[in-house]
Amino acid sequence: MKDNLTRCRQRFSNYQKSLNHLNLTVEKESLNDIEKAGLIQFFEVSFELAWKVIKDYLESEGYDVKSPRETIKTAFTHGLISDGTLWLEALEKRNLALDIYDDKILEELQELIINRYYPILNNLNIYFKKIF
Numbered sequence: 001m002k003d004n005l006t007r008c009r010q011r012f013s014n015y016q017k018s019l020n021h022l023n024l025t026v027e028k029e030s031l032n033d034i035e036k037a038g039l040i041q042f043f044e045v046s047f048e049l050a051w052k053v054i055k056d057y058l059e060s061e062g063y064d065v066k067s068p069r070e071t072i073k074t075a076f077t078h079g080l081i082s083d084g085t086l087w088l089e090a091l092e093k094r095n096l097a098l099d100i101y102d103d104k105i106l107e108e109l110q111e112l113i114i115n116r117y118y119p120i121l122n123n124l125n126i127y128f129k130k131i132f
Contacts, residue, residue, distance in 0.1 A: 008053055011053050021046075022113075025039045043117060043118075048094075058075065063078075080124075082123070
C-alpha cells in the first residue's frame with residue numbers, strides 16, 4: 001500500500017507537468033492546426049495520468065480497482081471527484097479521439113476539452129495538491 005502512495009506521488013508530479021502543457025494550450029486565444037492536435041494529445045496524456053493517479057491513491061487506501069471506469073466510479077462514490085458522469089464521458093471521448101480523424105468531431109472534442117474536461121482535470125490537481 002505504501003508503494004502505491006509513492007507511485008501516486010510520482011505519477012501526480014508527471015500529471016502536473018502534463019496538465020501544465022494542456023493549460024498553456026487551453027488558454028490560447030486561437031489555435032492553429034498543430035496546436036489543436038497538441039490540445040487533444042495533451043488531453044489524452046493528462047486524462048490517462050489522472051485516472052492512474054486516482055487508481056494509485058485508491059489502492060493506497062485499500063481499494064481494489066482495475067479499469068479506468070471502475071476507478072472513476074469508486075472515486076466518485078468516495079468523494080475524490082464530484083462529477084462521475086462527466087469523468088465517464090471524458091473517458092469515452094478520450095477513447096474515441098484515439099481513432100477519429102473527422103474534422104467536425106475533432107472540433108467538437110476541442111470545445112469539450114476546453115470547456116468541460118480541462119476544468120475537471122484541474123479540479124483533480126487542486127484536490128491532490130491539498131493531500132500531497
